[in-house]
Amino acid sequence: MNILPLIRLLRKVKIGLLSTKAWASAPAIFIFPWLITTAISGGCRNAPGAAMKPAVQSSLTSSQNAPPSAAISHPLFDADKSYSELKKQCEFGPRPLGSPSHEKLRDYLIEQMKLFADQTVTQVSTYRSMKVTNIIGLFTPEGAKLPVKNPILLLAHWDTRPVADGPNSTELENGDEFVYGPHGWNRTTPIMGANDGASGVAVLLEMARILKEKKPPVPVLILLDDGEDYGDFRANGGEGEGVELGSRYFAKHPDNTTLYGRPIFGVLLDIIGAKHMIIPREIFSHQYAPGTNEKVFGIAHELGFDNVFRFNELQQVGDDHIALNKGGIPTIDLIHPLPFAPYQTTGYTYWHTMEDTADKCAGTSLKVVGDTLLELLFRETPIH
Ligand SMILES: [Zn+2]
Numbered sequence: 203m204n205i206l207p208l209i210r211l212l213r214k215v216k217i218g219l220l221s222t223k224a225w226a227s228a229p230a231i232f233i234f235p236w237l238i239t240t241a242i243s244g245g246c247r248n249a250p251g252a253a254m255k256p257a258v259q260s261s262l263t264s265s266q267n268a269p270p271s272a273a274i275s276h277p278l279f280d281a282d283k284s285y286s287e288l289k290k291q292c293e294f295g296p297r298p299l300g301s302p303s304h305e306k307l308r309d310y311l312i313e314q315m316k317l318f319a320d321q322t323v324t325q326v327s328t329y330r331s332m333k334v335t336n337i338i339g340l341f342t343p344e345g346a347k348l349p350v351k352n353p354i355l356l357l358a359h360w361d362t363r364p365v366a367d368g369p370n371s372t373e374l375e376n377g378d379e380f381v382y383g384p385h386g387w388n389r390t391t392p393i394m395g396a397n398d399g400a401s402g403v404a405v406l407l408e409m410a411r412i413l414k415e416k417k418p419p420v421p422v423l424i425l426l427d428d429g430e431d432y433g434d435f436r437a438n439g440g441e442g443e444g445v446e447l448g449s450r451y452f453a454k455h456p457d458n459t460t461l462y463g464r465p466i467f468g469v470l471l472d473i474i475g476a477k478h479m480i481i482p483r484e485i486f487s488h489q490y491a492p493g494t495n496e497k498v499f500g501i502a503h504e505l506g507f508d509n510v511f512r513f514n515e516l517q518q519v520g521d522d523h524i525a526l527n528k529g530g531i532p533t534i535d536l537i538h539p540l541p542f543a544p545y546q547t548t549g550y551t552y553w554h555t556m557e558d559t560a561d562k563c564a565g566t567s568l569k570v571v572g573d574t575l576l577e578l579l580f581r582e583t584p585i586h
Pocket residue numbers: 203363398431554
């Protein structure tokens with residue numbers, strides 16, 4: 203994820219907040235809580251949990267706004283188990299692309315995925331002679347024939363930032379110069395990435411365990427993607443250099459296998475483990491996957507998670523979902539805001555600092571997200 207200066211942010215508002223052009227050229231984070239009544243022309247009149255003002259018109263059809271069907275019962279998401287998976291990743295140390303701990307974690311995650319998934323595949327690409335590995339688990343419904351069609355994609359990045367360059371970090375000034383290389387750009391300050399990296403993976407591993415126990419009604423792909431947080435987000439006019447590597451690769455090769463077809467939609471988890479987590483609705487997500495966003499926030503509302511899932515607050519973030527949306531897989535991003543206005547204090551203040559450690563996270567937060575996504579999956583209607 204990245205930030206752009208406020209001036210650029212304001213320019214974007216002027217040129218049309220939700221145009222593809224605007225974000226395609228400049229993936230970054232922006233936060234616009236005040237735009238709720240002006241910018242979201244595709245707002246959601248009937249979305250559960252969304253107390254939208256009547257003046258905001260919906261561009262969705264009534265069938266898209268239909269409430270979800272009754273849930274199939276499923277095993278419960280275990281907060282402690284998920285939090286253990288977060289801590290386990292941290293025990294490997296910082297895991298930036300190209301580091302030995304990165305390789306060790308990759309092997310561990312592949313091993314874990316093989317324990318739970320019906321099929322496990324890896325996608326390996328190369329960046330500056332470093333291996334970038336996407337780890338993909340397929341979970342099929344009972345009696346499904348391969349290749350399964352239209353899987354639901356859940357994803358989170360498993361690598362961590364090689365440098366502490368968040369707004370609250372002093373490490374960058376004190377550290378080495380930016381140097382690309384097999385050990386990341388700053389060897390002195392790789393962050394732990396307990397929340398930024400490990401939290402999303404921790405939720406998905408616990409979900410994988412549950413999906414092994416109880417098969418989902420529809421096919422599910424869990425993608426642990428690599429190389430999200432390696433390089434320079436501001437390079438190439440905001441396009442980035444050495445960032446979102448795994449998601450960009452997957453977006454180009456979403457079905458290069460005999461096991462599954464192209465995902466029908468996706469949900470990205472990033473920075474979803476903080477003790478005082480909040481998840482405002484993300485603007486690009488709502489532009490490209492409004493139905494999914496409404497469903498997810500609606501379910502969270504039904505489950506009593508309005509304090510976390512804030513449909514009426516908006517943020518705008520450049521993240522792994524950008525490549526997927528560009529590639530035609532409508533994908534939402536569930537993410538705690540970064541610590542920029544107006545979230546300087548309620549955003550994740552440890553973002554890209556040496557303080558992004560496991561003690562800042564809580565299993566209860568992971569469970570809020572896990573419970574919501576399990577409901578999402580088990581409310582899906584099988585297509586025969
Ligand atoms: Zn990050």
